[in-house]
Amino acid sequence: MPEPQAQQRQRQEHKPQVQHYHQGHKGIDISVVIPLYNEEESLKELHQQLRSTLERMRVRYELLFVDDGSTDRSFNVLRDVKRFDGRVKIIRFRRNYGKSAALAVGFEKAQGAYVITMDADLQDDPAEIPSLIKKLEEGYDLVSGWKKVRRDPITKTIPSRFFNFVTSLLTGIKIHDFNCGLKAYRNEVVKTIQPYGELHRYLPVLAHNAGFRIGEIVVQHRPRKYGKTKFGIGRFWKGFLDLLTVLFTTRYFRRPLHLFGFWGMFFVFVGVLIDGWLAVEWALGRTALSNRPLFLGGIVLIIVGIQFVSIGLLGEMISKSKRSTDEYTIRDYIK
Ligand code: UDP
Numbered sequence: 001m002p003e004p005q006a007q008q009r010q011r012q013e014h015k016p017q018v019q020h021y022h023q024g025h026k027g028i029d030i031s032v033v034i035p036l037y038n039e040e041e042s043l044k045e046l047h048q049q050l051r052s053t054l055e056r057m058r059v060r061y062e063l064l065f066v067d068d069g070s071t072d073r074s075f076n077v078l079r080d081v082k083r084f085d086g087r088v089k090i091i092r093f094r095r096n097y098g099k100s101a102a103l104a105v106g107f108e109k110a111q112g113a114y115v116i117t118m119d120a121d122l123q124d125d126p127a128e129i130p131s132l133i134k135k136l137e138e139g140y141d142l143v144s145g146w147k148k149v150r151r152d153p154i155t156k157t158i159p160s161r162f163f164n165f166v167t168s169l170l171t172g173i174k175i176h177d178f179n180c181g182l183k184a185y186r187n188e189v190v191k192t193i194q195p196y197g198e199l200h201r202y203l204p205v206l207a208h209n210a211g212f213r214i215g216e217i218v219v220q221h222r223p224r225k226y227g228k229t230k231f232g233i234g235r236f237w238k239g240f241l242d243l244l245t246v247l248f249t250t251r252y253f254r255r256p257l258h259l260f261g262f263w264g265m266f267f268v269f270v271g272v273l274i275d276g277w278l279a280v281e282w283a284l285g286r287t288a289l290s291n292r293p294l295f296l297g298g299i300v301l302i303i304v305g306i307q308f309v310s311i312g313l314l315g316e317m318i319s320k321s322k323r324s325t326d327e328y329t330i331r332d333y334i335k
């Protein structure tokens, strides 16, 4: 008996969508990684929203909740949720290690061909997942959300603009919102980059450095409904120091002398010029060196310059002793 037309049409509509996804990646298309710290009020609602989006997409998925040492009832809530949804997986830290650590462990466990990360506080909207995946499939390896209209206090949005501008300028990555919690990755990306410390703010920089293509789409952002932010004012200092770390390690990790050696030599050169000139003046009997405070400046430059060169050489020694080909990301290997 022929199927009713409506039913037939429905099947045809869904089919190509499912075929989009990589088949056979350990049987899972999408892993959602959710770092959380004391978010007990949000978790049930978040789970509902995730489920409704992912069920509609008709994909095979897992929900990886990483409880970063919560001291509230977050873990119990998750266990209740897991009782009726086997696709929920829970990783619980013994103590609070930070968002980067939670992401790193989630990345390690994620099995899906695509990996979505999002915050647990309902500020990110799970309904954005299909658009993120669509963008990935246009040929990007990492797609970052851009909270164009941000629902956060102004003390957060203004410094964040500045950081994003500077980071984009210095790294050459053309996106507007580096630290958006909502992102999509191809599995290779999350197995390659390792967030540590608080480098979760700069994941696109790490991925870019490993040769991955970075894209961006505008996403909805919602105000925090329950609980409060886990990052205080200290975030700006840490963010700034982490920017230095990221810039230095992505460029000079394997060639520290190119940075320190250059500036070291430059300082020594300027120091020698200054002091040489003052010494000539002294020798000609024009002024006593005790009258020339600049002489001390020259000495400081020479000493600091030698220090810089030495630090660079030390860096080279450390780098040499830890060499391995693991750090190069291989795209294809055809035998
Ligand atoms: N988070 C975490 N460990 C921490 C701090 C935060 O896993 O030590 C989680 C937090 O539960 C949330 C996400 O990281 O799911 C983003 O945190 P938050 O919403 O406080 O940051 P904001 O939106 O203020 O930037």
Ligand code: MG
Pocket: 119, 121, 123, 224, 229
């Ligand atoms: Mg938040």
